[in-house]
Amino acid sequence: MAKEGRRHLTVVAIKVLPSHLAQDPERRARFEREARAVSALDHPHICTLHDIGCQDGVDYLALEYLDGETLADRLEKGALRFLVNSAGEAGDPRVALVTNWLAELGR
Numbered sequence: 001m002a003k004e005g006r007r008h009l010t011v012v013a014i015k016v017l018p019s020h021l022a023q024d025p026e027r028r029a030r031f032e033r034e035a036r037a038v039s040a041l042d043h044p045h046i047c048t049l050h051d052i053g054c055q056d057g058v059d060y061l062a063l064e065y066l067d068g069e070t071l072a073d074r075l076e077k078g079a080l081r082f083l084v085n086s087a088g089e090a091g092d093p094r095v096a097l098v099t100n101w102l103a104e105l106g107r
Contacts, residue, residue, distance in 0.1 A: 010050070011065045012050055012051075012062045012063060012064065012065050013047070013062075013063045013064070013065045013066070014060055014061070014062055014063075015060065015061040015063060016058050016059065016060045016061075017031045017058070017059040017060070018058065019057045019058055022057075022058075022059055028059070031059060031061075034061070035049065035052045035061055038061070038063070039052075047063045047064040047065075047066055048063065048064040049061060049062070049063055049064075050062045050063065050064065
C-alpha cells in the first residue's frame with residue numbers, strides 16, 4: 001500500500017506526432033482516430049492509453065509500456081492471427097474494430 005506523500009511512478013511509452021506531420025490534416029485526423037480507438041478498448045492484447053496531449057506543439061499519446069519485441073519484429077514471424085482467432089472472441093465487435101483499425105493504419 002502506498003503511503004501518503006509518496007509518488008508512484010509509471011513507465012509509459014510515448015508516441016508522438018511530430019509537428020511537421022501534425023500540419024497535414026489527414027495525418028492529424030488519423031492520430032486522433034487512433035487515440036479514440038485505443039481509449040475505447042479494454043483487451044489484454046491492446047495497451048492502455050494513459051494520456052493524450054500536446055506539449056510545445058507536439059501531439060503525443062502516453063501508452064502502457066509493454067516490454068517485449070516490436071510489432072515489426074513480430075510481423076516478420078507471420079500474421080497476427082490471435083486478433084481474429086482468439087478463443088471465444090470470434091464474434092466480439094471489438095476484435096473487428098481492432099482488425100479494421102490495423103488495416104487502416106497499414107495503408
